[in-house]
Each structure stands twice: as C-alpha cells, then as structure tokens.
Amino acid sequence: MERFAKAWLVANEASGSNSPTALDDLRGCFADHGIEVARTICFPEDDLPTPAGLDKDGIDLLAIYTGDGTVNAALNELTGWSGAALVLPGGTMNLLSQRLHGAFDNPAIIGLVASGGARRRRVAALRCDAGFAYADCLIGPGTQWADVREAMRELNVIDMASSAAEAFSQSTGGVTVRADRPELGSRQGYPLLEITPGEHGLRLNAYHAQSLGEMAQQGWALLRRRFREGPHERLGMVDEVTIASSDGAPLDVLLDGEPATLDPRDRFSLATSECDLLATHHG
Numbered sequence: 129m130e131r132f133a134k135a136w137l138v139a140n141e142a143s144g145s146n147s148p149t150a151l152d153d154l155r156g157c158f159a160d161h162g163i164e165v166a167r168t169i170c171f172p173e174d175d176l177p178t179p180a181g182l183d184k185d186g187i188d189l190l191a192i193y194t195g196d197g198t199v200n201a202a203l204n205e206l207t208g209w210s211g212a213a214l215v216l217p218g219g220t221m222n223l224l225s226q227r228l229h230g231a232f233d234n235p236a237i238i239g240l241v242a243s244g245g246a247r248r249r250r251v252a253a254l255r256c257d258a259g260f261a262y263a264d265c266l267i268g269p270g271t272q273w274a275d276v277r278e279a280m281r282e283l284n285v286i287d288m289a290s291s292a293a294e295a296f297s298q299s300t301g302g303v304t305v306r307a308d309r310p311e312l313g314s315r316q317g318y319p320l321l322e323i324t325p326g327e328h329g330l331r332l333n334a335y336h337a338q339s340l341g342e343m344a345q346q347g348w349a350l351l352r353r354r355f356r357e358g359p360h361e362r363l364g365m366v367d368e369v370t371i372a373s374s375d376g377a378p379l380d381v382l383l384d385g386e387p388a389t390l391d392p393r394d395r396f397s398l399a400t401s402e403c404d405l406l407a408t409h410h411g
Contacts, residue, residue, distance in 0.1 A: 130244060134166045136169060137167070138171055138202050142195075143194045154193060158242075163189070177202070179210075188211035192218075195220055196222070200386060203262060204259065214406045224384075232409065247408075248405070250402075259388070260383070265382065267321045269319050306318065318334040330366050330368075331365055334363050372393040376392045379393075
C-alpha cells in the first residue's frame with residue numbers, strides 16, 4: 129500500500145469550487161489525514177509544477193483541484209514524472225475525476241489515498257496534433273458556444289450577445305464535420321462531434337440541430353457543458369478516427385474545454401496518460 133506524507137496542491141480560482149474557504153477546507157482535510165500540503169500553486173498566476181521542481185522538493189503526490197481544462201494542462205507538464213497525480217472534483221464537470229473516483233467527494237477520496245486505498249493507473253486519453261484530452265474532445269463549428277460560456281462566466285453582456293449570435297450562425301450555417309475513416313454517421317456531417325476516451329476506446333457522439341427547438345436545446349446544453357442533454361446520436365466506439373471539415377476549413381476543437389485549431393482533416397487516436405494518476409473507484 130502506497131502512502132504519502134507531503135503533497136503540492138494545484139488550484140485555479142476560476143474553477144467551479146476553488147473559493148478561499150474551499151481551499152482552506154481541502155488543506156485541512158489533507159492535514160487531518162496526515163498529509164501536509166507543502167505548497168499551493170494558484171494557476172494561472174503561478175507556473176504549473178514540473179517533474180524537476182517536484183522531485184527537487186521531494187514531492188511524490190500532486191493534488192489537482194481544478195476544472196478539466198487546468199487538469200489537462202497540469203497533466204501535460206508531468207510527462208515522465210515518477211510521482212502520482214490526484215485529480216479531485218474541483219470544477220464544473222469533473223469528468224476525469226468521475227472516471228477515477230466515481231461519485232466520491234473530496235474527504236472520501238483523500239481518506240482512501242491516506243489509508244493506502246488508492247491505486248496508480250495510466251488512464252485512457254485522446255491524442256491529436258493539438259495535444260491530449262483526458263475528459264472529452266469537441267470538434268466542429270458548435271464549439272463556438274464555448275465563447276458564450278466564457279462571457280457568461282465573466283458577466284460580460286456585450287460579449288455574450290455577440291458571441292451567441294456568432295455561435296448560432298456557425299452552428300446553423302451549413303458547415304459541418306464528419307467521421308471519414310472509418311465512415312460513421314451521416315455523410316452530410318454534423319455541427320458538433322464529441323469524442324470521449326475510455327478504457328474500451330474512443331466513444332463518438334454526433335450532435336445535431338435540425339429545427340429551431342433543437343437549436344435552442346443544443347445551445348443551452350452546450351452553454352452548461354452538459355453536451356449529452358442535447359439532441360445527438362451515438363456513432364460508435366473506435367481506437368482511431370479521421371475527422372474532416374465539409375468545406376475544407378480548419379477544424380475548431382475543444383480539448384477538455386480548451387480551444388485549439390487543427391487541419392481540415394485530422395486524426396484522433398486512443399492513447400494513454402504519460403504520468404500515473406491515483407484511482408479510488410473501479411470505473
């Protein structure tokens with residue numbers, strides 16, 4: 129059984145749960161279980177930890193208490209590290225944390241880690257030319273709704289209105305993306321494809337908006353990052369898929385909620401995380 133005496137903690141005040149009180153409670157929970165939080169890294173003001181920095185201070189446990197986007201950035205910095213990352217539910221969706229810990233809350237997770245009841249895992253991930261996704265990857269013009277969500281979070285009414293108009297136009301303007309190799313779903317394509325990595329492969333869902341009602345439903349689902357509540361169809365499970373744009377335009381993607389741009393035709397494949405993560409749940 130693996131036990132830890134010290135840890136570093138990564139937090140992000142823009143994430144859903146990262147209030148000062150919540151951080152104090154979290155550090156207190158670690159202390160109650162005999163684990164000292166020797167340093168708190170407040171991203172993006174502070175640089176994310178690197179293997180060299182962690183090893184220099186003798187840290188073999190990095191707790192990440194943020195949303196999926198910051199989790200992604202933190203894990204990408206840990207390639208080759210011999211320690212273990214503990215992804216805690218600290219954001220809005222917490223998709224990776226749910227894969228690792230199920231519905232356990234932070235005190236339950238920390239208690240299991242402290243008692244030696246967690247196990248190291250290299251988890252399934254998605255890889256593309258823009259990087260990794262550990263929670264999900266969205267592809268297509270429907271990703272423009274992420275800009276609306278950011279404006280809502282910042283309470284910027286003017287930006288919210290303009291970005292909503294642009295997102296609606298992009299989602300309904302005829303430009304689509306499709307699964308080309310293997311050929312899955314409609315050859316006309318969709319305004320949004322979602323790829324979710326898991327232990328059995330990459331799950332591919334297609335989201336559509338074929339009426340005014342479906343457009344409104346889809347936009348609302350995207351704003352809340354509750355994609356599966358929008359109108360969609362399951363296209364299947366793959367280990368690798370090539371996605372193509374209908375008009376030759378670059379592919380807009382969101383990797384764990386973070387935007388990137390790819391070639392008009394690009395490959396998405398099943399990969400494995402390049403650092404160890406602690407799991408307390410069998411899922």
